[in-house]
Amino acid sequence: MEDRKTPPQKSHGRKTIRATLKPRELMEQTPDLARVWKAQVITLLPEAFPGILGQSLTGRALKDGLWQLVTVALRQFGEGKHRNVDDTPAGGGAGMVLRPDIMASAIDHARPRIAPQAPLIYLSPRGRPFTQAMAKALAAGPGVSMICGRFEGLDQRVIDHYRITEVSLGDFVLTGGEIAAQAMIDATVRLLPGVLGNEASTEEESFSDGLLEHPQYTRPAEWRGMGIPPVLMSGHHGEISKWRQAQSKELTRERRPDLWSAWQALHDQTD
Known part of the structure; x- marks a missing residue:
């Protein structure tokens, strides 16, 4: 049982916690x-x-x-x-x-x-x-x-x-x-600096801009008769960005009307 009285705390600076199996x-x-x-x-x-x-x-x-x-x-x-x-x-x-x-x-x-x-x-x-x-x-x-x-x-x-x-x-x-x-x-x-290692990954995921995240794909290029959308293989980053934004909007409109309404209201005010 832990005692209720805690000794005065001292500053130890930053320390690295050792790895453990437990x-x-x-x-x-x-x-x-x-x-x-x-x-x-x-x-x-x-x-x-x-x-x-x-x-x-x-x-x-x-x-x-x-x-x-x-x-x-x-x-x-x-x-x-x-x-x-x-x-x-x-x-x-x-x-x-x-x-x-x-x-x-x-x-x-x-x-x-x-x-x-x-x-x-x-x-x-x-x-x-x-x-x-x-x-x-x-x-x-x-x-x-x-x-x-x-x-x-x-x-x-x-x-x-x-x-x-x-x-x-x-x-x-x-x-x-x-x-x-x-x-x-x-x-x-996961939003703290250094935790994910790739800070950009949190900028494009669901809810980061009020919309659901666009679909994701990876290799192989064809799987069970289904291919990756051609625009993602085009190397045209501007078109890829447009496609992803359009997909995010469509998914949000279909699956989360509440988020879609909030997103529309926000952008109507800023336009």
């Missing part, structure tokens, strides 16, 4: 890294991290110190022999609700350990939808603190007191906020 060790016994984007996650399941974030490009960037991931175990602030963190809903009803005093203790412990400008987000199905624009905004800041909900949710008084921003991954309900947190962190971390 992804969780990417997060353990790691000093704070100066000037590095930090994701701080308050969760009942700290063992769920880094999860997929410890793999591939995000995992390599985590190992190289391009960003940092820290979990705050909510259970350590619980009460009694079993470290209880929840109680029955006021007014009756099914399930349990995370207690405000317990969550407040976790927040008060966590927030001094991250830049004050980092937003505090609660993963909630009733929150504002997470978007690529939000990922860009988070990537431009010093980091983010996230609260992963469980059970029937979090006492509203905590949300009101700390002015927590509620964010939703989509119109569906998960058993907890951990998967949503990892998805949001992944979408943000």
Whole structure:
């Protein structure tokens, strides 16, 4: 069990995290890294991290110190022999609700350990939808603190007191906020300088300009009777750009009328 009292933190400068076969060790016994984007996650399941974030490009960037991931175990602030963190809903009803005093203790412990400008987000199905624009905004800041909900949710008084921003991954309900947190962190971390290696790749993908991304093709030139569109093989970059833009518009118009309407409204204002 982790002690609630944390010794004063010292600046260690930037350090490179050593490679390991166990992804969780990417997060353990790691000093704070100066000037590095930090994701701080308050969760009942700290063992769920880094999860997929410890793999591939995000995992390599985590190992190289391009960003940092820290979990705050909510259970350590619980009460009694079993470290209880929840109680029955006021007014009756099914399930349990995370207690405000317990969550407040976790927040008060966590927030001094991250830049004050980092937003505090609660993963909630009733929150504002997470978007690529939000990922860009988070990537431009010093980091983010996230609260992963469980059970029937979090006492509203905590949300009101700390002015927590509620964010939703989509119109569906998960058993907890951990998967949503990892998805949001992944979408943000890949936008940090040096993580992808090819910064231009983020400029042409879906949602970067409000449209869905155009279709992609690669070798072989013909596969099961289907060929690559001739314009992509022409070497004429101007025509290729026009084709891709037209494809993005058509796909967005057909599949995401909401995005298409927003894109049209924006461009009507700028024209």
